[in-house]
Amino acid sequence: MLLRKSTPDDLTGIMDIIKQAQTYMNENGIDQWQDNYPDENVISNDIKNCYSYVLVEKGILIGTAAVLFDGEKTYDSIHDGEWLTSGKYAAVHRVAVSSAYRNTGAAAVMMEHIEQLCVQNEVYSIKIDTHEDNLPMRKFLGKCGFQYCGIIYLEDGSKRLAFEKLLKLV
Numbered sequence: 001m002l003l004r005k006s007t008p009d010d011l012t013g014i015m016d017i018i019k020q021a022q023t024y025m026n027e028n029g030i031d032q033w034q035d036n037y038p039d040e041n042v043i044s045n046d047i048k049n050c051y052s053y054v055l056v057e058k059g060i061l062i063g064t065a066a067v068l069f070d071g072e073k074t075y076d077s078i079h080d081g082e083w084l085t086s087g088k089y090a091a092v093h094r095v096a097v098s099s100a101y102r103n104t105g106a107a108a109v110m111m112e113h114i115e116q117l118c119v120q121n122e123v124y125s126i127k128i129d130t131h132e133d134n135l136p137m138r139k140f141l142g143k144c145g146f147q148y149c150g151i152i153y154l155e156d157g158s159k160r161l162a163f164e165k166l167l168k169l170v
Contacts, residue, residue: 001062001106003113006052013061014043014054021096025134032131038094046094053117055097055110063097063110067117074152075127075162081150084164089125090118095137111144115167124167129160 006014022033046052046066055063072091075083092114097107118126129152130137138161146163153159 001055001057001109001113003053003055003110003117005050006047006054006064008044008047010052010054010061011040011043011047014052014064015040017061017064017096017098018043018094020099024099024102028136030131030133030135032134042094051093053114055106055113061098062101062106063095065095065110065114066093067091067114068093069121069123072127074129074154074160078150078152078162081148081162083127083149083162084147084166085125087125088123089127089164090114090121090123092126092128095128107140108144115165119167126165126167127162128164129162132159132161 018033018038025032026034043052051066051068053065053067054061055065068091069088071089072093075089075091095107095110097110115126118124126146127149128141128146130141141163144165146165149162149164151159152162
């Protein structure tokens with residue numbers, strides 16, 4: 001499996017994966033991504049800004065994530081806890097894996113590739129957030145070594161649980 005930057009040609013495949021994730025969350029009572037977010041405009045902007053990545057195997061899109069190295073303003077303020085670090089970090093958003101690859105370890109492979117990308121960019125902290133009801137994502141983050149740090153609020157006021165992982169210097 002290979003992680004690469006997304007191109008405009010990937011938009012349809014990424015949106016298919018996003019829609020599968022939205023359906024999964026809806027069917028499992030997770031009130032996240034149920035308001036047409038992320039939509040094509042968000043993903044197109046991710047691609048245009050070089051934030052969007054896809055996990056590919058034999059030409060098939062397996063997963064998608066946005067990786068931002070220029071900060072996340074909603075992470076500037078954390079409540080009921082604190083971040084592990086205050087320096088440079090990568091913010092990871094919009095993580096989704098094709099339903100055909102759910103529970104295969106593909107998401108973990110994607111996260112390992114994201115960690116390698118961070119180290120290549122000399123960034124040794126990854127921050128991520130999720131909805132408190134998204135137990136599969138919370139479990140996944142724990143398995144990947146992320147630590148719960150506190151609560152952040154999105155621009156619309158929605159509450160999210162915040163996690164951080166420190167990467168080892170190579």
